[in-house]
Amino acid sequence: MKYKDYYQILGVERDADTDAIKKAYRKLAHKYHPDVSKDPAGEEKFKEIADAYQTLKDPEKRAAYDQLGRHKPGQDFQPPPDWAKQFGDTQFSFDDVDLADLFAGLAGGRRQAGQGGGFKMPGQDYEITAHITLDDACRGTTVELNLTVPEYDQHGRLHRVERSFKARIPKGATDGQRLRLRGKGGKGVGGGADGDLYLNIALHPHALYRVSGHDLYLDLPLTPWEAALGAVVEVPTLNGPVHLKVPPGTHAGQKLRLARRGLPKPTSGEGDLYAIVQIVVPTVLSERERALFKELADGSTFNPRGHFEREMKNGTPAS
Template identity: 45%
Template sequence: MEYKDYYKILGVARDATPDDIKRAYRRLARKYHPDVSKETDAEARFKEVNEANEVLKDPEKRAAYDALGRGWQAGQEFHPPPGGGFEQREFHFRPEDMAQFSDFFASLFGRRARASEARARRGEDQNARLRIGLAEAFSGTTRQLTLSEPVVEPNGRLTTRTRTLNVRIPAGVTQGQQIRLAGQGAPGGGSGAAGDLYLEIELDTHPFFRADGKDIHVQVPIAPWEAALGASIQVPTLAGPVNLKIPAGSQGGRRLRLKGRGLPGHPPGDEFVELEILAPVAHTDEQKALYRRMAETFAFNPRASLGV
């Protein structure tokens, strides 16, 4: 049989850290997942990546594998020492678990396997992304998720299992926040517990609100006379319109804060209102005359700061 270089399969160095191995496995598992990959050998590569991860993520199996030595090259003819070559180490797998692995793996780790014993092994944590609207982030929502995951049948054939989860998204979630669903990740080996599922929140863009953490930003147009004289206007918030006092003499770009009007939390975020001054178009002679009187009345050069 051929020697398998698990480090080369995952594309990591032999001194790779557990985090390096985890990142490499997740990247390759996504790349070769049969449900999404367009590679012709995706299923075989996916099983190969899973096998390499099975060995290198486990300190005992990795140490046993490393004990074979570094002189072996991928593809070389390999004959394991009598008894498996791992001295007193003993690894237990169920027959149905062993079916998903290669002869090389079985020659190293399956020699002493016992069908009546199954070593408890915690399942892998899984990650998924969930996109929701800003209004849903403010109020909270419930989403139904359909998850697809690879399953190896006792005969070694790779299939896909789908399952449905109803997930409650709490009010006040933010962009990039992770929600942990305990026990909803990959199933464990033997009597081992299932891993966890981590949902990463992605917020949809909104027509006029922008979220920054728990704070909300919105640009609100006002008329020139509202800016000059001051006014009380209605502005939108995620909870509905509220009144906001515009101080006299406000300029475009000024930011006013509505405390506690952002996404809920402890403490809640704020809403920041940026003023945008819009001048009405003069359509009639009377309106044009009014603009001319303003030009004559105000000694005002809006470009003075530019030196012109």
């Protein structure tokens, strides 16, 4: 069993009173709670803090912890010979157990004994993020998820076990959407109902499309002459290329809607695909292009900044 220094984790002295322990825990919990913190390492850190607090806040567990002696964090150790007799049960193996599970198990074991044996407990709910592609969202997919979860064995003792399971995500997913899979969480004990699995769907970024709900956004680069004269251009969609009519006089930033070419929705219908116009000029001009642009510049009366002058004349107050 690997030693964890719960006092060091909470940043308190070994003789700290319960109030100081509670205060230290709350301060750290505010910082690292996975529902508050955006720190990707926050969840692991919070678990460590919570484990430390669960043990040190309970005078009985704290006494049991103190009697394990002091070791270096991460160091393999065995509890003193009479420790198991005093606090746990003597059948317990200390080799494959996590320190936190051992202490959670202490209370569980005693509660179970008090009730005279068999107990019923619902399985735990799991929440996990499933990363899928846009194609997966369109067609539905099966994901394989790996999770380290605490599970009770038949004696009611907690063990942390690696679980790998498959979950079917029906079509209709989009980024940030949640899915509840009934009974796919932790196994219930003694006839208790199985827990649920809550999936948070995260879409991998796509090279072309950006996602908003079930709508997709695509940048549509156009030449100045396509934008001015109008054109029919080929646009990629999730179900293959389609032809899009660009009306004459299209300007940059304009959104051209391709109805029902977005992501499929869970029950029925699809989102839309929006092509956002960008007007792009060649960075290097051929002689011929330069001559044509020059001719256009000389011959055109178009002034895109006419409103600057008008607004200033209308007496926009100078600051």
